[in-house]
Amino acid sequence: MSEPLTPVSRQERKLRTRQALLDTALELLADRPFGTLSLREVAKGAGIVPTAFYRHFASMEELGVALVEEATRTLRGMMRSARTDPDTYQGMISASVATVHQFVRANEDHFRFLTRERYGGGPLARAIAVELRLFSGDLAIDLARFAPLRSWSTEDLHMLADLIVSVMLTTIVELLEARPADDAKITGTAEKRLRLVLLGVPHWKSA
């Protein structure tokens, strides 16, 4: 149970309990929305007394914001991982969907939290919205490098990027609600949806 004899500095211990708070919160969030969990149960889960919670966060809301930061770090990792620029649509599509699939399965808690609180209202939803806009903006920049999209206006590129993000988020939610046995079916449908969207690209006229 006890950690090795390494003296464990003071701030290191603090960081650990802070992480324990974030972890138990995320765990409790597996099956209920953020607004329903209490400071006391998070503290208890992390093995500290309720009043000690305030040594780390001024309120539950502040904890929530920290959780958004942690989860969006995973999201950015996914985006970085997907940026392997293959040369064909089909290659890009299946590679991207595979990346999403892999990241979702490896970080279910983070994605469940993000998708659940995205429309939950309050400051959390706003923080997530900001992060998703950044995400979509990055995607638009990436898309601009593709030959068939060179001539598109930035506005249309953002429209396309939002559409793709929307499809991806739908897929993520489907993955989280399904048993892993159905993963292949879900990723297959996701690829179809993206293919259909990109099929329209060569024939697009903005007007």
Next chain:
Amino acid sequence: MSEPLTPVSRQERKLRTRQALLDTALELLADRPFGTLSLREVAKGAGIVPTAFYRHFASMEELGVALVEEATRTLRGMMRSARTDPDTYQGMISASVATVHQFVRANEDHFRFLTRERYGGGPLARAIAVELRLFSGDLAIDLARFAPLRSWSTEDLHMLADLIVSVMLTTIVELLEARPADDAKITGTAEKRLRLVLLGVPHWKSA
């Protein structure tokens, strides 16, 4: 303040307080998730004592299910209203988007509730998911009547219907978060997204 001298039968009174409970709940839900509101405040808002709540619902959860029913009635009304089958894609797109816009602005509470609780987890999210699947199924049937979609497999039709529903829900959320001054911009983008999706239809090959 007091209603006219009409004797107001017993069950009519009961129906009214029941509706008052639903209305105050919906009002409170304007800026917080369902899980955070309490039986006591809903009862107080409806002008009855907490214990009288049980004369109408066995629990808050049951109230929530009733709210889902009420809100999805609005949703079905929207679908019925949109089924005016024009003959061109462009006509169908702009008419549908206009219908969505009009219904959202006329029933903001219902749509806010649906979109917020959709991913909130628990029995409410499940009830909403069921309703949305029905909605998507109806849409798939409607789509099957369009000439360019005659040859599509039912699986692909469902894929397309889900994609359209997803775009519509994204649009609804955008409308709810924006000031009405930005409505034109949002509906414009929504039409673009649908146009892009449908642009791919003639070139679709399922494999």
Next chain:
DNA sequence: GATTACAGTGAACGACTGTACACTCAACAG
């Protein structure tokens, strides 16, 4: 006109909530 059904009342309960306050005791700085 007497009787029943039942929506709404009011007090009380035990459990849980966030937060204030004074405290301990080990890691740290001088």
Next chain:
DNA sequence: CTGTTGAGTGTACAGTCGTTCACTGTAATC
């Protein structure tokens, strides 16, 4: 070695929560 810092403790308080129970008054029934 000494004094300070600060993460974690324990008690306490005022609210709120869902739910129980015995009740009241009136519309509906016979």
